[in-house]
Amino acid sequence: MERVHSDRSEQLYQLYKPLLFSLAYRMLGSVSDAEDIVQEAFLSWSERRPETVLNEKAYLCKMVTNRCVDRLRSPGKQREVYVGPWLPEPLITEALDSDSPSGAYLQKESLSTAYLLLLQQLSWVERAVFILREVLQYEYDEIAEIVDKSSSNCRQIFHRAKRSVSGLSGMADTVPLKSESLKALIEQFIHAVASGNTGQLMNLLKADVSMHSDGGGKVTAAVRPILGADRVIAFLMGIASKAPADMSFRIQMVNGNPGIVSYIGEQPSSVITFRMENDRIAEIYIVVNPDKLKHLPQR
Template sequence: MDIETLYRSHKPLLFSLAYRMLGSVMDAEDIVQEAFLSLDDVPPEKIRNVKAYLCKIVTNRSIDRLRSASKLREQYVGPWLPEPLVFETDEQDDPFQQYLRKESISTAYLLLLEQLTWTERVVFLLREVLHYDYEEIAEIVNKSSANCRKIFSRAKKSLGYEPDRSEFPDLKNHPLVERFNHALTTGNTTQLLEFLSADAVLFTDGGGKVKSALRPIFGADRITRFFTGIRPSAPADLSCQIRWVNGQPGIVARVGGQLQGVFSFDIVKGRIRSIYLVTNPDKLTCLS
């Protein structure tokens, strides 16, 4: 069994599964590594389907981490947002980037998945995103295929959401993100009213580690006042660059070269409906 070849072939799929389950880049990377290391402990003849075996390992370890983190999540200060997945470059020939940019990993989609139970989330992801048949899913989650079919139907109905599968060929093709970036960097935050939905929502995740809004901010007017209020205290060397964030154009903010926050967006009918700002330093560690 050529572990290196298997790693190149299956890492994007396994990472996307773990990341959607956990909302953590670091945990997803760790679990994928552990899954491949576990192959050394099992005789090759005992594994009928390597991909299904690896998916099962990743699924089970993701659930274990969710269980251990449940208490911490209950005590989390302010809104909880997934750890942003950021690509600092636009490497068109990177197969890992290409795979993830075509997947449903937007912040809005990940937050919807949080509404599902762990079992529902696994079954839904394996069926809807990874296109497994129900027999394969049943083997991974240790349930009957008929039960998995019912779980999937319930989960899909519960979500009631179709992810935006738009492809962005480059980082300079989304005018709303560019205009948002321009408003931030120039300080002309009143421009936000021109392209925010009237019922837009701003979520800021500082995790109690840095100053941030402890509750979501509702409405374009209030969001504009929020950014207008904090703009005078922004350092002179604040810089914002458009980068790939969760498979879509987003914004990375730095002060003096040090990462300070990551913006991602939910855009519906030509307007920004949701803004997600992660400033919790623990969630930016792998990007610094």
């Protein structure tokens, strides 16, 4: 019986790990925390007898959702004490096959830095319902079982969350750039910064562009968003002037879109992602907090 239970646990792990990681990462914005929670959920599952659970998928999602909420409420995770802007931990998605389960869940617009920041504005129950319905395409009856709400209540929560996200985003009419076009624009961005071409940068940025840098108090970073093209360009030129000789850049798929990973020697030193509007850069997000880069591979 124990061997049968072990085999079933392994089957469930292989089947649902991509789904559960996708849910946890969108809930928390942390690769490492999402991986930990999925592992914890399956360890807990392995201690249960399978016949006591009727809907394995819903039960695992409920375990992960509850653990995410516990993690968000823990004193060590409170954002009120975070130094400077908080940005989600970057997720490198370049190696994913869009036809695989992982690719199906992770290569989506809903992984973008801008989208994840919008999700952080929702309450935990709104976030869970919204992710399960909008991103993972669950039925309301399934969602109700996971979050312990009625089906009609979940429907109301979803519509309220969707209105909130739409109202916050201001991006309803924005057509996202194709990956190839965004990659070409990022190549121009890298060249302009490296060569000090402020005119080219001005053409790439919106006049009201904003830059958000997350150092988490661990390394030097702007503690407030930098607003306006002139100030953003001045900041970028300042960074470029202090860059070490062994700094290099690589364009990679980050959170489902082309982004930039910078390296000092072999070690990742920053990840840069973008939000576009009308073929120009509207927002720049820079993660330099070393705690959020530990999971990235070396160059």
